[in-house]
Amino acid sequence: MEEDWRYEWPSNTGSLIQTVKYSLPKVTWINFFAILAFSCIATRIISGFRSRQRVQDPAEPRTSRLAPYWFPWFGHSPFFAWNHASLFESLRDSMNESVFGVYLRGETHNTVISPSMIKSILSSPNAESTLALDQALKNVFGNRSLIQTLQETSNREISDDVPGMIKKESFVNDSSTAITGLIKHNIPNLVTFSKSLVDQTPWERDSLVSLAEENQSLCEANLFALVRNFVGHNLSTFLMGEAFLENFPMVIEDLWKLDTSFVTLFVGTSRAFPSPRVSGGYSTRDKLIHITSVFHRAFCAFDDGIDPGLELRDLDDVSELVKQRMRTFRKLNLTANASAAGHLSLYWDIIEHISKITYWTVLHIFADSALLDEIRKEFAPCVKSSRPSREETGFPFDEPPRLSLDLEKVLESCPLFKACYYETIRLHSAGVSFRKLESDLILTESANDATEPRSYKMRKGEKVIMPHVAYQTDPRRFSNPDQYDPLRFIVTDPASGGKKVDANNLGPIAEGLYGSKDNKFYEGSILAFTAGIVSMWDITSTDGKDLKIPKNWPTWGSSQPAREIRVNLKPTV
Template sequence: MEGMIIFPFLTAGSARKFISESPFELLIASVILLCMITRICSDVRSRFRDIQTSESWRPKTIPYWIPYFGHALSLGLRRRSLLEHARDNTAEPAFSLYVCGQRHNIITSPSLAKSLLVEKKSSISPNSFINHVMEHAFGARRNSRKLNRAAFDAECRSMEFQMQEPHASDCLQATIREIERNMPNMLSFCRSIVDQSLWERMSRVSIVSSDGNNQVCEVNLYALVRNFVAVTIMTTIMGGDFMEALPNTPDDLWKFNGNFNAIVLGIQRFVPFPGLPTAYRSRRRLLQGMEAFHSAFVIAENGHDPGFDWREMDSVSEFIQSQCRAWKTAGLSVKSMASESLAILWAMNTKVNTIVFWNLIHILEDRQYYSRIMKEISPYSRASRPGAEETGFRLPEPPRLSLDVDRLVDSCPLLKAAYYETLRLHSCPITYRKIIKDFQLTESEADADMAGRKPQTYQFRQGEFIAVPHSLHNTDSHYFKDPHEFNSERFLAEKSVDINESSEKDAEITKQDPSSITQPKIALQIPETWTAESGNENSISTDGKFAERTTLAFVAGLLTMWDIEPAKGMGWKIPKRRIGGLVYEPKTEIRARIKSKVV
């Protein structure tokens, strides 16, 4: 009897006593037990899913731990790792996530994506998702749901910031002029904050040398690039008064974007997650600023004086003016307009400026590729200082930058390949739709063979959501060799161009070297799966004309005007990334030493 363990007899009284004395421990045990049961049940359902017919399957649901919420927290706080882990561990082109009681189907195959976005367009709708994002992320009022989002966004495109003509060309020309004006003055080399530009004050500028023509400073490169790009674009699009009246807008945008995914999922500010309360406060300030802008615009439209802070409303781009008039015609209040314009402000800044940084840092990292690009862009991106014989003055003129963006686009395949590779590697767009009618999708034999499986047909039901995270395809080793490595050569192909078919520019070069009838030419090569995945549109380059050309202009201008080196002189180190709204962001800053190339 000495080795026996005697358990006390459990009575109702002793149970009540245990509950009253250890309520916290009991609660934790109950939660753990509930999560374990949920995990087991979801795993069983995943293994024994419904078969609709002998040829049709329902997408497999990834097991989860938390009842009702399912994958909500993981999708909001670590979206990249969740989706990539699910893709790599599910040998199928489609799987499902469970989020707050609803099924979210994820498509990873380009052929399924093409079928969805082209053939099944009438069976899906973006309205529900866009309304959700506008309400949760940008604070739109529920009464804006009366808008037909599919028709309304065809004109405004708030969520994607895709301008249509003629606004794209008008804004592009104005932005290029602003880049040419601001780029030579990006760094003032002034020690006093008062004398520095807005983007310098946010970049921790440290003067290393201010001696005449040998001016050198150290900066936080990411902060400098993103704020310089943001201020330049905002000034062009929103008008000259905008940054003077609302100088903290860029900083609030970065804080808001830092937890954008969590805010979209409705995770409240009281959740103990780093930066979330700050993101909500930044959004409130952004909305207040946009309300002030729209109030001033309405007053100016009515022919009255909007006040000293908004005395140059005529400088607001025609693109924004047309948007404001469209919102007014749709019956939106000033508060609702603020939410719509914040979506535009967020999209055009958080994507373009981060892509410019990643593009720049990858080019600088590879010295050989950097030299090739500098040689390629030199005829179309020129930095110089006018001489006394040109100006007629003895005092030295400030440097000038001249950009030929059309030639940067059609005559610089190396630069453009680096841009597309940056988009492939660092952008994370998602096409989200709600299913309004049951349908089936079948994977192509080519995609199935590439993944080593048989083509499969999947059934999708009305009321569910369906999404295409394009980053899953862009980092899939079946389609891209070493997908997590930056290699712009994958977008280049060498071809021979006959002298009679060459452009006028190529003909002039050929006249200088008439010894060869044909000449090798490097051309941009876009993977077919990109056009397939988006329904005959370039899925990764959803920027449109404005964003693509603006990005190339910024990168070419930075490379031409400034000599950028790592501060410690030990070579460039690409920082690790964290998830962002539209583009992955660097986790850490990079200190760079910069001086002007124009003496």
């Protein structure tokens, strides 16, 4: 008789398995949430005890206290991803320290909010400056080969010095001329008063432009979409050339989708996370990487004298900044995808900041009629809008309006206008600077920052976060910090007795992925776009009341409005 090798469970074991099998689904979720709630409460209690002020020798530098948090391992990450500006503002008030720790995904980061300390870290040669770019290339743009290659290469003649290139006088002058020319050409068509989408400009189509039937020179539009797209298209033409936008007309729309998902991807959220913002961010990123890799290959062929194809044949008008990067990446032997990640990160970094800050500056100026009158009066000698009459042209129809814009004079002789720019930066820049310390560092507050300056010690290998918004909205440093008041940056010039703009009390301006935004290229571009819009267009609320300033919704770099504003637009001439 053949032996039966089947294992027989004892009867009591079988009944136990059946009991567990049928009872487990009934208690799993209850137990899970109970354990989760208990873990969060326990984590908050323990981290709260650890965060209490320790008795320290006043003569010795302090060590930073870790802010209490709720979530094991994740720490402050959920709040950072949701609204990093509000997180740092609340911790600034509750911790009452110039340096405190935040816990992000298993790592402690020293958070510095004192402007004098921020300046010390940003200028320190012992603080690695590529931390944010490295994480963005890895998590957002999908390829960090650029950073790895630059770290590995021993040939210092091959470098990717974007901040140095942007600050060069030759680049600033050339970019000012090119961007001013684009604004002069396109600002009369900010809105075209065309009913058909086919006849509208690319920047109009996403802003829901509609004509007023009783007045053919008046139309309605969504202001944020209109200004952001106008700035984005013109800057893209300057940076990447006309052929790029002609062949990839949806690239601006995709760039805004990526911008919306940026913080979520930056903190390392998995592609599998069940959120439309996450899945949409990854798919948009992949699409943009493909577009920029195609563009990179076409330019390499063009640069070698090879026909890149009919669509991307004319690439002469690509900016020198982008041309130099493409040639640098070829010397570094980067792949097309790695090169695309580098191009896309710079492209996003420039357009994101300039387009949003231009929107906020325009909105604040038009929201205050007295300020609007003063601005127009101030830059009247160097910014003028005009329209030739039919008698002057000899044609039986009206000529398009024309813009005269002398950007150099604007920057030299319009302190109130420049003060509006700095006040906008203060209120709507949500940038965060990152560093990793390569040696021990002791930071001491300046006498201007505190009546009793404190010192803090940080150790080699520690990571440092500098949230500029925590300083820029601090009521101890700015009176009525929520109020838009450009006069806070206007001072009397002791030499001439006149008025001048002084941005020293603004503190260090936030960094992007490629260095500080405090340079003439960004400032000149934002003021040129703003001057063109303010000079040639009247913008009012559709309900006949004063324009309302929406709340900030922090994305990376600069805040975008929490809601759209519907406005009326009509030409000033």
